[in-house]
Amino acid sequence: MKKIRKPCGLHCIKINHLGVRFGEQVILKDVNLHIHCGSMTAVIGRNGAGKSTLIRAILGDVAHEGNIEFKDRENGSVRKLKIGYVPQKINIEKNTPVSVYDLIASYQFRFPVFLKKSRRAEKEIIKALEAFEVEDLIDRQVCNLSGGQLQRVLLAMAVMDEPNLLLLDEPVSGVDPNGMELFYRTMEYLKKNFDLSVILISHDLEYVVKYADKVVLLDQTILKEGSAQEVFQSEAFQKAFGAEGLPGYIRGESEAGPHAAWMGR
């Protein structure tokens, strides 16, 4: 794989007082997050904690309070933040005639994909796919790709724009361990070779421990942030994932720690 850019470590992204409400209901409030470039931040939390909403708010897909700054650490000048996004799954059913070229070109280029292939677009798409070693998939139908292949295609598309921040949902649990390992290795590769930070919604604590630089425990607001160890040993974590958070009839029978309780979910 070829390297594209080195992370500079010189700028950072600051999320200040971010809040989201749908009508009366408060989904997120006062979320403050500081992210250095070249780092991977894993967001964890129980279901309904607002993890996906946080991603959508950062993307600007839902209205939110607060702001997001992108600053040079050296001189403090503000720059425009470019965000790449990798959704968990996309809306393409079996038997849909959309090839990988069609998928990427639709987002990235204006020349209508139904008419003919644009040479320029094809060249650039192949180049992007090469970084993830999936260039031979360009003419395959998207609906026939495996989960891992699709993930890499979407990643290739996300970094085409040279984003400063990459937002993603970890692949749905149920992907086999090899696939997960590959996914996290790819993340490592990404943050090492591209000048970007990663915010990842994670469902699998095992991999969070192994790969994340920083862990954020979210439930409406940030309950705890820090290294994986710090967060996992905190009281808030015990409450969210631990035995204390479980109904009594389960707690009575199980002596397993918070980690096992999560894994067994």
Added chain:
Amino acid sequence: MFEYGFMRNAALAILIITPLFGLLGTMIVNRKMAFFSDALGHSALTGIAVGVVLGVTNTNLAMLAFGVFFALLLNYIGSKSASSADTIISVFSSCSVAVGLAILSQGGNFSQYSGFLVGDILSITEREIAYLAVLFLMVLLYYMLCFNWLNAAGIHRTLAKSRKIPVGVMEQLFSVLIAGIVMLSIRWVGILLINALLILPAAAARNLSENMREYHFFSVLFSLYSGVMGLFASYYTNVATGPVIVIFASVLYAATYLYARRHPIT
């Protein structure tokens, strides 16, 4: 057969309408809007009824205006409501058909509108062909400028929005174009069959296609072929044109379906 003016007009109309059906049908199928276009077709009755009540003599105009209004209304309610889209469409479609039927059947006069159910392409006039030609150009323009955005919005809305694609505008425009084609062609192909013509060519093309280029090529080709063959066949058998076109399209669908089962795309 072309010595008759009405046949020349009909042939011209078919050559304009069917590629349009083929083009729009692909994205209607991809975006799962088949029920939406069907509801629009049924609402044509309401459009005529509203035109009658308001004293609009040009039924084309009344239907078109109502169709666009109805399409935008469905989109608006769909975006505000928590119910699923097909429930909303069903509710509003039945309601609008009922209102239309109630008004048109007042005084026992419904039979004069029953032609709308089956359609009659032989009665199309030059002015109405001109309407279709204008619509054809509009659809072409939209597809040339906005097709990728529409496709991107259908694949993942949030992802498209994160790329600064004007998702909402693209979707509304597409709905308006569907309303346009449905309303302007319903008198020639009939309320009962219009959706078949939108869906069948695209559905057949899906059986054969691996990418968007093949998909649109086959869809337009199948649509044109069914249209032209349907017109000829109906002329010689003295059967209404709309149904014959749909029969041709159905046969194509069945053939491509069987072909695809033998030669699956991997």
